[in-house]
Amino acid sequence: MSPPTQNITKGNSVETDIVHYLKTRDKKALQLIFENYGPVLLNIILRIVKDRPMAQDTLQEVLIKIWKNGQSYKVENGSLFTWLTRVCRNAAIDKTRTKDYKLSEKFNTAIDLVNIAELAAHEEGTEQLYMRQMIDQLPSVQQKLIDLAYFQGYTQKEIAKFMKMPLGTVKTRIRLAIRNLRSII
């Protein structure tokens, strides 16, 4: 019996499915990783590669590496996520050593502007609009914290400095934000 391909809602079995597909050399593994871990992995890369387009490039390289080294993953050495995180960090560090990256650091401001334009051009479907409304029930500070910590690659220390809050408060509020997020969805 083969496991189902789509499994976003069904619990930790996603991890089991992905590991199964990696071992049987089925590319569904990459699709499931992308769907279920894509945003968190991109965030981990963004913590090191501070440039969104380059971070997306890195994620693409990571997917290829995962495919090529998938059989080296061992459950005994930690969870799939921990392994994926390690692959992402190594790829991100490699990226920061490239000439392209060093050049891009100089033009970062220009790239940020492009990013904002890209985000603004993003269109929302009906279902997405509905979810967006649900999320808008969260206080805006909590939305901001989730955004910085889980999507913009900021460390909690950086957030504390940026939002002018003590580090302890940042940690408690992020936890609260995630709990609220879970209760409204």
Added chain:
Amino acid sequence: MNLKDYIESGLLESYMMGELSDEEMKEVDRLAARHPVIGQELEKIRKGILTYAEATGNRPHPDVLRAALKTLQDDQEDTQTGLSKLQDTSENRIKRFPVWYVAASVLLLVSIIFNLILFRKLRENREEIRSLTNQRTLLAEQVETASLKLDDAETRIAHFTNEDNIRVRMEGSEISPRSFAHVFWNKKTNAVFISVDNLPEPPHGHQYQLWAIKPGQSPIDAGIFDYNEQIQKLKVIKGDVMAFAVTLEKEGGTPHATVEKTYVKGFL
């Protein structure tokens, strides 16, 4: 271990944020393997983030997956055509060339395979070196923190044992009964040192200030200090001091003490 406290510590949120080191992540994994409730909690956090990503459209672009799959597809095709070409030519040549040529080809093939194995081994080693380097950096950081703490402790001991020092223990006042701190006042140089033992983190934009109290005079400014540095040298104070006290003041200090914000106080 209290699982509820562990879950509420915020560590699991940091895990999903990518804020923990490899070792710390593995520790969480070990606990999750032993206590399913931790694994379930991690899943809930991940799904929360995923839903947030769906709702805000803040996902990696779908082209990322598409491009990766295409690269892998192209690689596969290249290898296949490469292999079939190799087969064609070798068949032709076998017909035309003597046995030694076949032997050489076999040797070449063996050498290629051997190289591939070596290459793979090299890549694994490189991976290992990287992970070891990460661990080493982590250890170096830990050693540095420890040696800073040791320095602090040694300075404190030196002040406690210095016979030229008058030591004043300042006890917590009503607004902060658990606080305490020490002042060391050097009889020879008149230098004043503070040892911050237990003071709460001051609110944003505020700082602690030490005052020397002489009979019949308003408190004399003995300097401002950071609450999180243990031993600090403050001003030189001369004369007939009867007590020292610490108040909470606006950042940068003040010439006149806000007496009702006295945190600790001690008499000579």
